Amino acid sequence: MNILLIFFELFITFFKIGLFTIGGGYAMIPLIQQEIIDHGWMTLAELIDIIAISEMTPGPFAVNAATFVGIKTTGLAGGLFATLGVTFPSFVIVVLVARYFTHFQNHPIVQSVLYGLRPAVIGLIASSAFLIGKAAFLNASVDFGSLFADLGRFFTETVDWKAILIFGAVIFGKYKFNIHPVLLIVISAALGVVLYGLL
Amino acid sequence: MKKDTRLQRIKKLFLVFFRIGAFTFGGGYAMIPLIQKEIVDENHWIDEKDVVDIFAIVQSLPGVIAINSSTFVGYRVAGLPGALAATVGVVLPAFIVISVIAYFFYDFKDIPAVAAAFEGIRAGVVALITFAVQRLWKPSVKDNIGLVLAVASFLTVVATDINSIYILLVAAILGLILRPILAKKKAA
Numbered sequence: 337m338n339i340l341l342i343f344f345e346l347f348i349t350f351f352k353i354g355l356f357t358i359g360g361g362y363a364m365i366p367l368i369q370q371e372i373i374d375h376g377w378m379t380l381a382e383l384i385d386i387i388a389i390s391e392m393t394p395g396p397f398a399v400n401a402a403t404f405v406g407i408k409t410t411g412l413a414g415g416l417f418a419t420l421g422v423t424f425p426s427f428v429i430v431v432l433v434a435r436y437f438t439h440f441q442n443h444p445i446v447q448s449v450l451y452g453l454r455p456a457v458i459g460l461i462a463s464s465a466f467l468i469g470k471a472a473f474l475n476a477s478v479d480f481g482s483l484f485a486d487l488g489r490f491f492t493e494t495v496d497w498k499a500i501l502i503f504g505a506v507i508f509g510k511y512k513f514n515i516h517p518v519l520l521i522v523i524s525a526a527l528g529v530v531l532y533g534l535l
Numbered sequence: 536m537k538k539d540t541r542l543q544r545i546k547k548l549f550l551v552f553f554r555i556g557a558f559t560f561g562g563g564y565a566m567i568p569l570i571q572k573e574i575v576d577e578n579h580w581i582d583e584k585d586v587v588d589i590f591a592i593v594q595s596l597p598g599v600i601a602i603n604s605s606t607f608v609g610y611r612v613a614g615l616p617g618a619l620a621a622t623v624g625v626v627l628p629a630f631i632v633i634s635v636i637a638y639f640f641y642d643f644k645d646i647p648a649v650a651a652a653f654e655g656i657r658a659g660v661v662a663l664i665t666f667a668v669q670r671l672w673k674p675s676v677k678d679n680i681g682l683v684l685a686v687a688s689f690l691t692v693v694a695t696d697i698n699s700i701y702i703l704l705v706a707a708i709l710g711l712i713l714r715p716i717l718a719k720k721k722a723a
Contacts, residue, residue: 354597354598354599355597355598356597357597357598357599358596358597358698358700363698385641385644388644389633389636389643389644391561391653392560392643392644392649392650392652392653392656393560393629393632393633393636394556394557394558394559394560394628394629394632395556395559395601395625395626395628395629395630395632395633396559396562396563396599396600396601396602396629397562398599399599399602399626399629399630399633400629400633403629403630403633403634403637404633404636404637407633407634407637407638408637412634415630415633415634415637416630419626419630422599423599423602423622423626425597425598426596426597426598426599426602426603426606426622427598427602427606427618427619427622429596429597429598429603430593430596430598430602430603430606430607430610430618431606431610431615431618433592433596433607434606434607434610434611434618435610437592444715445711447714448710448711448713448714448715449707449710449711450588450591450592450710451710451713451714452684452706452707452708452709452710452711452713452714453591453592453594453595453703453706453707453710454587454588454591454674454675454676454681455675455676455680455681455682455684455685455688455706456591456684456685456687456688456702456703456705456706457587457590457591457594457675457688457703458587458668458671458672458675458676458685458688459684459685459686459687459688459689459690459691459692459702460564460594460688460689460692460699460702460703461564461567461590461664461667461668461671462664462665462668462685462689463688463689463692463693464562464564464664464692465564465661465664465665465668466689466693467692467693468561468562468657468660468661468664469661471657472654472657472658472661473658473661498654498658499654499657499658500658501658502655502658502659502662503658503659503661503662504662506658506659506662506663507662507665507666510662510663510666511666516572517558517568517569517572517663518554518558518569520659520662520663521558521560521656521659521660521663523659524655524656524657524658524659524660525652525653525655525656525659526652526655527655527659528651528652528653528654528655528656528658529648529651529652529655531651531655532650532651532654532655533647533648533651533652
């Protein structure tokens with residue numbers, strides 16, 4: 337009986353987390369932190385671990401966190417309930433919207449809203465590339481003061497040339513040979529192992 | 536491919552989104568290049584220009600964006616069962632990988648080869664998203680207002696802490712105000 341309660345608890349908690357995720361996975365880390373620590377399911381250290389792991393594994397952070405917490409508390413079944421919880425709000429809301437969207441797609445109000453949203457979303461997507469790029473290409477935060485004082489140091493120490501090389505390789509592979517993104521990811525991983533692991 | 540039966544489509548949706556889910560690293564937007572390739576180019580299930588619209592809508596909704604977009608595409612392609620197939624497909628790889636890590640490889644992130652591979656993937660993801668942006672630019676940014684909105688939203692994310700939902704809210708309101716005005720101007 338007790339375990340059913342935990343399953344329910346996991347489902348509801350992650351349902352809440354899934355529901356209040358607006359604007360990106362990492363924005364809800366404080367919420368996850370609060371819920372998980374309140375329930376005593378994980379320590380802060382473990383949460384930090386799972387954030388790091390989630391960075392390196394496929395899938396959204398929310399799903400990774402849910403699965404991990406669920407498994408840690410009550411094994412695979414717990415993982416399942418937590419993951420179902422975090423997925424459920426997305427599923428229900430989107431199905432409802434998608435269902436009615438086709439009816440309203442050509443309504444002037446919807447078209448006007450989309451007129452504004454489309455370029456804004458492109459900006460958001462571009463910004464995500466920029467931010468990931470910043471993390472990938474720069475080894476440390478750039479201090480613009482000392483940047484001009486020591487450009488040499490900037491180009492040798494701060495800039496991560498291996499990352500730029502891989503970036504270039506992928507751009508080349510896509511542009512010239514139209515290589516499938518999945519294959520490009522595999523190639524990036526392999527290049528990463530070679531450049532960062534072996535060299 | 537339009538001759539696919541619904542069941543075939545549903546099966547395909549699951550497999551395609553399983554693959555997408557397995558190779559999406561670094562957040563919901565990293566899915567876009569994969570969706571473009573698999574859903575638009577290879578299966579012709581949705582049009583290029585619909586990709587931005589779908590993301591524009593699902594970004595504004597609560598929920599994990601990667602799941603939202605999968606569910607939406609799945610629904611478009613094959614109704615409720617399609618939505619289910621796509622959603623389960625996209626979530627399953629993460630579930631499996633994390634389960635394996637939780638049980639066997641808790642020190643996963645400390646394995647040097649893994650960290651090295653990830654750093655490579657991260658650089659690759661930047662390239663792929665850049666490509667996706669370039670490809671989506673034309674259908675999404677059609678005039679100077681669009682350009683301003685795109686740049687403004689980019690800068691807001693990069694230079695401030697403002698949650699992207701507010702950016703979208705402002706963009707939606709501006710769209711509501713400006714588009715009718717522009718339409719009137721054209722008609723005049």
